Amino acid sequence: MPAKKSDQARFSQPPVPLPDLKAQKRTEDQRLLERPTNLQDMAKESWRVLRIMGEFVEGFEALAHLGPAVSVFGSARTQPEDPMYAAAARTGQLLAEAGFSVITGGGPGIMEAANKGCHLTGGESVGCNIELPFEQGMNAFVDTSVNFHYFFVRKTMFVKYAEAFVIFPGGFGTMDELFESLTLIQTGKVQNFPVVMIGQKYWSGLKDWIRSSMLAEGKVSAKDPDLLHVTDSPEEAVAVIVEAYDREVARAAAEAAAADNGVNGAGNGPGRGGFKPPAPMPRRPLVPREAE
Numbered sequence: 001m002p003a004k005k006s007d008q009a010r011f012s013q014p015p016v017p018l019p020d021l022k023a024q025k026r027t028e029d030q031r032l033l034e035r036p037t038n039l040q041d042m043a044k045e046s047w048r049v050l051r052i053m054g055e056f057v058e059g060f061e062a063l064a065h066l067g068p069a070v071s072v073f074g075s076a077r078t079q080p081e082d083p084m085y086a087a088a089a090r091t092g093q094l095l096a097e098a099g100f101s102v103i104t105g106g107g108p109g110i111m112e113a114a115n116k117g118c119h120l121t122g123g124e125s126v127g128c129n130i131e132l133p134f135e136q137g138m139n140a141f142v143d144t145s146v147n148f149h150y151f152f153v154r155k156t157m158f159v160k161y162a163e164a165f166v167i168f169p170g171g172f173g174t175m176d177e178l179f180e181s182l183t184l185i186q187t188g189k190v191q192n193f194p195v196v197m198i199g200q201k202y203w204s205g206l207k208d209w210i211r212s213s214m215l216a217e218g219k220v221s222a223k224d225p226d227l228l229h230v231t232d233s234p235e236e237a238v239a240v241i242v243e244a245y246d247r248e249v250a251r252a253a254a255e256a257a258a259a260d261n262g263v264n265g266a267g268n269g270p271g272r273g274g275f276k277p278p279a280p281m282p283r284r285p286l287v288p289r290e291a292e
Contacts, residue, residue, distance in 0.1 A: 055153045059128075062146045063161045066124065067281045069101035070241060071158045073177045074110025074168025087198055088113035088168055091234040096123025098242050099283025103128060103162060105154075106138045106145060110168045115141035126161075128154050159184065163248075164194040164241040169202040185227055186220075192248045196237040197230045204230065245283070 072092065078085050092102045092114040102118035104111035106127025119125040119141040127142035131149045138145050148154040158165075158177065165181050167174060178197075184190045197203045207228055214220045229240055 052150060052153065055148060055150055056156070059146055059148070059153060059157045062144060063103075063126065063157060066101050066103075066126065066144075066161050068099065068163050068245060068283050069103050069124075069126065069161050070095050070164045070166060071103040071162040071177075072110065072114040072166045072168070073105070073158075073170060073174050074114075075170035075174060076105070076107045076109040076111060077171075078109035078113070078168075080113075084110065084168055084199065085113045087232075087234055089117035091166055091198065091237060092117025092119075092123070092125070093121045094234055094238040095241070096121040098238055100163070100241070101126055103158060105129065105173075106142055108139055110170065112139040112141060114166075115139055119143060128157050130154050155180065159190060162193075163245050164196065166237055166241075167195065167197045167203075169199045182224075182227055186224060192244060194240050194244045195228055196240055197228055198232065198234065198237055200230055200232050203228075249282075 072088065072095075074084065074088060078088075088110045094117075095102050096118040101124040102114050103126040104114050106115070106129040111127070115125040115127060116139075124144060125142050126144045127138050127146070129138050129145065129147045130151060131147070138147075146157070148157075155177070159181065165177065167178050178195070181190075181193070181195050185193055185195070197207075207225065207230060210220065210225050210228075215222065215225060229237075231237055231240075
């Protein structure tokens with residue numbers, strides 16, 4: 001009788017390869033960013049807006065049912081034997097146990113690990129995949145999947161439906177998500193939004209540079225480096241997120257009570273049209289999944 005394959009052998013995808021720039025297929029993102037050079041291309045530009053709108057609608061409809069969730073980022077090239085793969089799986093597990101869904105890019109590496117930890121624990125595991133010039137595909141631990149052609153639509157979903165970001169070691173794409181989240185927090189576009197980076201050794205140089213260069217030259221304010229919480233512990237990362245979310249729930253409950261009593265709470269009373277702003281949704285009770 002052949003030996004039963006392990007979860008890793010059955011499900012793990014190979015890491016994403018370095019792309020062959022000479023043999024890439026053209027993507028919708030690439031077509032969008034190219035300047036039209038003839039009348040036929042110019043005529044297509046306006047119609048592309050409808051496809052973009054449709055992609056937003058598809059994402060909103062697919063993810064509107066989610067309760068509190070956390071977006072997890074990191075390298076698609078992380079191998080299953082890498083300690084960070086295990087740390088991401090543990091983070092996904094702890095987030096599910098705490099009542100959070102897990103959102104990733106749906107690919108291999110860190111994304112697969114976080115989805116795996118969440119899925120096998122019984123949480124809702126979400127993958128927001130993207131069309132790339134080279135094949136990536138959705139990992140096997142995704143319960144709710146959405147496929148995107150446009151990076152900016154996909155990135156909207158990562159922020160809109162998340163209560164926090166967890167950032168594992170990664171490359172340019174991971175850095176893009178990290179600094180976009182920091183920009184949104186710094187400019188007040190999102191609030192009460194923890195950004196937790198896992199991997200002290202990997203991230204310490206970046207955080208030191210932010211302080212020694214960006215802060216020292218006055219490019220950021222004194223409190224901006226504190227937007228980043230760096231740790232090696234999945235347990236600490238999840239504790240930071242749970243504390244921040246529960247604090248926000250308590251704040252919203254206090255504001256609702258003040259509004260019910262006719263008290264104006266520092267400009268945070270009823271919203272437009274006299275309606276109360278919605279309270280944060282409760283964290284999702286865990287329903288353990290049967291072993292697969």
